[in-house]
Amino acid sequence: xxxxxxxxxxxxxxxxxxxxxxxxxFDGYWGGRRAVDSTPARLRxxxxxxxxxxxxxxxxxxxxxxxxxxxxxxxxxxLLRERGLPPPLVGFGLAMLGPVLLExxxxxxxxxxxxxxxxGQIRWCQGYSEPEAGSDLAALACKAEIHDEEIVLTGQKVxxxxxxxxxxxxxxxxxxxxxxxxxxxxxxxxxxxxxGVERRRIRLISGASPFCEVxxxxxxxxxxxxxxxxxxxxxxxxxxLGHERTAIGSxxxxxxxxxxxxxxxxxxxxxxxxxxxxxxxxxxDAIARCLIDERCLxxxxxxxxxxxxxxxxxxxxxxxxxxxxxxxxxxxxxLTAGEGLGADDDVTRDWLRSRANTIEGGxxxxxxxxxxxxxxxxST
Amino acid sequence: MSLANTDEERQMAELAxxxxxxxxxxxRLRRYRDEHDAHAxxxxxxxxxxxxxxxxxxxxxxxxxxxxxAAGSVxxxxxxxxxxxxxxxxxxxxxxxxxxxxxxxRRPGVVSSLDHLVRRNVAHAVSADVTLFTQMKGDEVSxxxxxxxxxxxxxxxxxxVDLHPAAIVCVDSTRLPPPVSLSAKAYDRALDRATVVLCAxxxxxxxxxxxxxxxYLKTRRQFGVLIGSxxxxxxxxxxxxxxxxxxxxxxxxxxxxxxxxxAVLTSxxxxxxxxxxxxxxxxxxxxxxxxxxxxxxxxxxYLKRAMVTEHLLGNxxxxxxxxxxxxxx
Numbered sequence: 001x002x003x004x005x006x007x008x009x010x011x012x013x014x015x016x017x018x019x020x021x022x023x024x025x026f027d028g029y030w031g032g033r034r035a036v037d038s039t040p041a042r043l044r045x046x047x048x049x050x051x052x053x054x055x056x057x058x059x060x061x062x063x064x065x066x067x068x069x070x071x072x073x074x075x076x077x078x079l080l081r082e083r084g085l086p087p088p089l090v091g092f093g094l095a096m097l098g099p100v101l102l103e104x105x106x107x108x109x110x111x112x113x114x115x116x117x118x119x120g121q122i123r124w125c126q127g128y129s130e131p132e133a134g135s136d137l138a139a140l141a142c143k144a145e146i147h148d149e150e151i152v153l154t155g156q157k158v159x160x161x162x163x164x165x166x167x168x169x170x171x172x173x174x175x176x177x178x179x180x181x182x183x184x185x186x187x188x189x190x191x192x193x194x195x196g197v198e199r200r201r202i203r204l205i206s207g208a209s210p211f212c213e214v215x216x217x218x219x220x221x222x223x224x225x226x227x228x229x230x231x232x233x234x235x236x237x238x239x240x241l242g243h244e245r246t247a248i249g250s251x252x253x254x255x256x257x258x259x260x261x262x263x264x265x266x267x268x269x270x271x272x273x274x275x276x277x278x279x280x281x282x283x284x285d286a287i288a289r290c291l292i293d294e295r296c297l298x299x300x301x302x303x304x305x306x307x308x309x310x311x312x313x314x315x316x317x318x319x320x321x322x323x324x325x326x327x328x329x330x331x332x333x334x335l336t337a338g339e340g341l342g343a344d345d346d347v348t349r350d351w352l353r354s355r356a357n358t359i360e361g362g363x364x365x366x367x368x369x370x371x372x373x374x375x376x377x378x379s380t
Numbered sequence: 381m382s383l384a385n386t387d388e389e390r391q392m393a394e395l396a397x398x399x400x401x402x403x404x405x406x407x408r409l410r411r412y413r414d415e416h417d418a419h420a421x422x423x424x425x426x427x428x429x430x431x432x433x434x435x436x437x438x439x440x441x442x443x444x445x446x447x448x449x450a451a452g453s454v455x456x457x458x459x460x461x462x463x464x465x466x467x468x469x470x471x472x473x474x475x476x477x478x479x480x481x482x483x484x485x486r487r488p489g490v491v492s493s494l495d496h497l498v499r500r501n502v503a504h505a506v507s508a509d510v511t512l513f514t515q516m517k518g519d520e521v522s523x524x525x526x527x528x529x530x531x532x533x534x535x536x537x538x539x540x541v542d543l544h545p546a547a548i549v550c551v552d553s554t555r556l557p558p559p560v561s562l563s564a565k566a567y568d569r570a571l572d573r574a575t576v577v578l579c580a581x582x583x584x585x586x587x588x589x590x591x592x593x594x595x596y597l598k599t600r601r602q603f604g605v606l607i608g609s610x611x612x613x614x615x616x617x618x619x620x621x622x623x624x625x626x627x628x629x630x631x632x633x634x635x636x637x638x639x640x641x642x643a644v645l646t647s648x649x650x651x652x653x654x655x656x657x658x659x660x661x662x663x664x665x666x667x668x669x670x671x672x673x674x675x676x677x678x679x680x681x682y683l684k685r686a687m688v689t690e691h692l693l694g695n696x697x698x699x700x701x702x703x704x705x706x707x708x709x
Contacts, residue, residue, distance in 0.1 A: 027584070158471060164504075174388060264707075281701075288701070288703050295648055299630060299633045300625055303632060316621070320625075351460050365615070371621055375618075375621065377598070379608070380609055
């Protein structure tokens with residue numbers, strides 16, 4: 001570890017020191033060939049980390065990682081936090097696709113795809129929802145026909161975050177219409193840079209959003225990029241959703257310090273006091289309530305969110321994380337309303353955006369179903 | 381589900397759970413009430429707990445919490461919490477000591493007047509060999525050790541809603557024995573530790589009320605099906621599960637807090653526990669339907685205990701206020 005500390009002090013770009021907002025799995029540079037959020041410092045930071053496998057510290061070196069244990073990786077992340085350094089790379093490849101490839105992928109798939117994720121070269125998006133398959137995800141219909149070594153895709157995906165700036169998609173597609181609807185689904189990796197793929201952005205109530213629609217018109221994928229076997233994609237899909245819920249929950253839980261500053265700072269400005277106890281007891285109580293709930297969420301993440309394969313308890317993190325976030329943004333509106341409630345204010349956009357948190361990544365109602373049925377054993 | 385983390389803690393949890401299940405069913409609270417038993421605890425069971433080392437001064441706060449959680453799950457009345465509190469204030473001893481402490485609104489830093497030596501909700505005061513009065517004096521706290529039967533002492537049993545033994549205790553301040561002095565910091569630490577133990581007890585109660593409710597959803601039939609198959613009820617149960625998971629994290633962290641984080645984590649845990657226990661108990665009665673409203677059913681005892689514990693050692697409002705002060709706003 002001493003060696004890593006020395007290495008960090010020599011290589012971490014000074015421009016990035018103290019810039020991390022501590023936002024967890026999704027707060028940092030997203031990489032990819034179409035990157036829109038790159039800066040020279042971010043690129044340099046990515047490059048020095050990737051050369052030592054430190055973007056994916058626990059993956060094996062053969063897959064672009066550094067082969068560190070969980071404990072070592074946690075210590076490395078703590079070193080970054082101490083310096084206010086953002087992670088060198090974030091995204092769905094590291095947080096979601098990587099873990100399921102490690103569990104379900106063939107050796108060939110791991111060697112072909114993991115290094116591209118760990119180096120930040122390839123940015124991945126998630127092709128799950130369709131217009132007729134939202135909460136009822138298994139009803140998805142995007143057609144996949146297999147011809148020799150090739151898969152031909154025709155259909156539509158929706159709510160695909162960041163599809164317009166991604167290189168590839170991991171998608172759920174229908175390879176069979178026989179049997180239960182879950183039994184004819186396959187998990188396939190698709191290159192988006194090809195004719196036969198069209199991407200359109202979706203505008204939300206917040207005025208902006210990362211969401212897109214993606215249309216496949218005889219787009220092609222390789223048969224060797226089917227993960228977990230033909231018609232066996234549902235198991236892979238569910239495992240990935242566990243990783244997604246944990247990442248969404250933890251992204252929220254790791255913002256404690258900056259959040260406290262933001263809420264208390266806004267309250268002080270609103271009330272016109274520089275220090276001391278906030279003179280409005282109701283606001284003070286509302287802020288304390290909000291911060292106590294955030295603290296409990298963060299403690300829950302460190303208590304249950306540490307397994308390699310998140311189970312149904314990830315639904316607890318998803319529900320609590322998204323609802324606490326909504327309450328926090330509503331409280332920020334209450335504290336800043338005096339400034340005019342502008343449609344383009346960050347506070348306003350964040351508040352509107354937070355309404356999607358209980359819908360995306362599996363609605364709260366679906367998470368409640370999962371807890372009731374799979375954890376509590378209540379049958380339908 | 382238990383606060384236990386290590387193998388040793390798990391063994392303690394198992395032992396305590398078994399003992400309380402065998403000797404301390406919640407239904408005995410009604411018996412104590414109907415027989416006007418002001419002691420309202422089982423002295424045979426208490427002797428056994430002491431013999432087994434439940435009052436061992438080497439127990440960590442986390443270990444105390446594991447035992448308190450087991451006690452709380454059956455609403456046990458044996459004087460564990462108050463004995464540990466007294467032990468932290470005046471060291472271990474053989475006698476049963478209760479603490480007649482100041483309400484939460486008077487924490488160290490405040491000077492309280494001697495006229496205020498009337499204390500309510502003093503646990504086990506009727507049975508105690510010694511009542512320990514606390515009095516704030518700025519940076520110091522005076523502890524007055526008053527033996528049972530002392531001429532200055534008056535003890536009046538309360539008929540409290542939760543049916544746990546408690547009393548209103550008064551002393552004639554002119555005839556008190558000389559006090560022992562403790563730093564406010566040491567007193568505050570002891571008070572925080574007692575509060576965390578109470579949180580563990582509340583968590584145990586909330587968890588058990590939830591489990592009883594879950595059992596009911598899985599056995600009660602209406603419209604020809606189990607009521608637990610209705611989505612409206614499933615979602616309510618799942619909501620409680622989420623609530624309990626977050627509160628459990630808070631108690632678990634407070635039970636293992638170090639000196640620098642004990643105060644803030646105590647207030648986080650107590651603020652959450654009060655809300656969670658009350659909400660779970662209220663929902664438990666609603667989900668039990670008519671039977672949940674009856675005196676005959678145990679679930680109502682959990683609601684009563686939830687209301688009382690919310691107001692012992694500082695309620696949610698007071699702990700959120702303290703959290704804000706400790707956080708610098």
